[in-house]
Amino acid sequence: MSIERGKINSQQLLFLIAGFVQGSILLIDFTVGITEHQTWMVILAGLAISAPVILSYVALAKRFPGMNLVQINDMVYGRFLGKAVSMYYIFFFVMTLSFNIRDVGELYVTFLMQDTPFIFFLVVFAATCAYAVTKGIEVLGRVSHLFVVTGLFVIISTFILLIDQMDFSNFLPLFELPFTRIFQGIHIVSIIPFGETVAFLMIMGRLNKTEHAVKRTFFGLSIGALSLLVVAVRNTAVLGRTQTIWTSPSFQSIRLINIGTVLTRMDFLIGIAQTVLIFFKCSLFLYVLVVAVSQLFGLKSYLPLVLPLAGIEVIVAATVFQSPVDHAMITQNTGIIYSVPLVFIFPPLSLLIAKIRGLPKFERGKET
Numbered sequence: 001m002s003i004e005r006g007k008i009n010s011q012q013l014l015f016l017i018a019g020f021v022q023g024s025i026l027l028i029d030f031t032v033g034i035t036e037h038q039t040w041m042v043i044l045a046g047l048a049i050s051a052p053v054i055l056s057y058v059a060l061a062k063r064f065p066g067m068n069l070v071q072i073n074d075m076v077y078g079r080f081l082g083k084a085v086s087m088y089y090i091f092f093f094v095m096t097l098s099f100n101i102r103d104v105g106e107l108y109v110t111f112l113m114q115d116t117p118f119i120f121f122l123v124v125f126a127a128t129c130a131y132a133v134t135k136g137i138e139v140l141g142r143v144s145h146l147f148v149v150t151g152l153f154v155i156i157s158t159f160i161l162l163i164d165q166m167d168f169s170n171f172l173p174l175f176e177l178p179f180t181r182i183f184q185g186i187h188i189v190s191i192i193p194f195g196e197t198v199a200f201l202m203i204m205g206r207l208n209k210t211e212h213a214v215k216r217t218f219f220g221l222s223i224g225a226l227s228l229l230v231v232a233v234r235n236t237a238v239l240g241r242t243q244t245i246w247t248s249p250s251f252q253s254i255r256l257i258n259i260g261t262v263l264t265r266m267d268f269l270i271g272i273a274q275t276v277l278i279f280f281k282c283s284l285f286l287y288v289l290v291v292a293v294s295q296l297f298g299l300k301s302y303l304p305l306v307l308p309l310a311g312i313e314v315i316v317a318a319t320v321f322q323s324p325v326d327h328a329m330i331t332q333n334t335g336i337i338y339s340v341p342l343v344f345i346f347p348p349l350s351l352l353i354a355k356i357r358g359l360p361k362f363e364r365g366k367e368t
Contacts, residue, residue, distance in 0.1 A: 006138030015144035021224020023281025035185035046189030061204035166237035195343035
């Protein structure tokens with residue numbers, strides 16, 4: 001039995017995925033220190049590697065209509081092993097959400113409001129996400145296009161305003177970096193912006209129709225990837241190799257906007273826009289987390305868990321890292337390792353097992 005009764009359509013799925021990937025726009029800064037001026041190539045390569053795996057998520061969701069990831073794991077792997085796999089996913093959701101919540105606090109403390117206590121931003125942001133989650137996935141789906149349009153407007157407008165300061169020779173020479181650094185960069189990009197969409201296996205079961213799910217998922221993924229690509233190209237063209245010395249190349253490049261001394265120092269407005277995008281991503285992650293935990297323990301509703309889990313996320317976000325540098329190093333080296341089985345192994349394996357065993361037998365029996 002599903003604990004979420006709300007429904008979304010395939011068009012809303014497109015915007016949910018696009019906005020979710022756009023919410024990782026600050027996280028490409030983790031890659032810049034490794035891939036430098038070739039970050040744009042790494043994003044394209046990461047998309048090419050991740051796209052087939054992400055489409056396997058859709059195939060798995062279509063094979064088990066109306067079911068979320070926890071229910072699928074129980075059916076494919078059995079009651080005990082399935083719950084163990086689901087707990088592994090819940091750990092992934094908890095840690096990834098805490099990383100993203102901390103990103104918001106570091107954004108404001110470092111660039112926008114340095115004198116405000118760090119914990120204040122975490123609490124306010126998590127509480128706002130919790131409020132959004134209580135409205136359900138149907139409401140988030142209805143407003144998802146607003147977040148995507150906001151993200152595209154900010155990205156495209158800042159690109160245009162910085163054209164006069166771009167030097168496209170900053171992209172040369174191509175293929176200069178050693179393969180190990182390129183490989184590490186591709187690994188990071190394929191896990192953080194793209195592989196995190198494995199969370200949508202908790203959402204796709206709420207689709208009212210699945211006929212166009214593959215196409216909508218691909219288009220949503222493409223819009224999100226294009227947004228990341230434009231940001232990477234903008235930062236490299238404006239900052240060149242100096243982007244590796246900045247904590248946030250995106251903020252540094254935007255601070256250079258100066259149109260007739262009227263349009264200048266736009267970083268505060270851009271910070272708000274980026275907060276909106278991260279808010280959308282974190283709201284989806286918190287929704288996925290509370291639904292997964294509720295399904296695991298057989299609760300009838302996820303609403304009683306929203307505030308407690310949001311509070312736990314604030315505690316984890318405030319204590320898991322000692323500094324922004326520690327945050328970046330652990331994300332680059334540890335987070336992308338334990339995520340690999342969840343992103344690249346379990347979903348295709350579940351699909352393969354389901355096909356071999358002819359699952360789901362119960363639903364097919366009802367249909368016949």
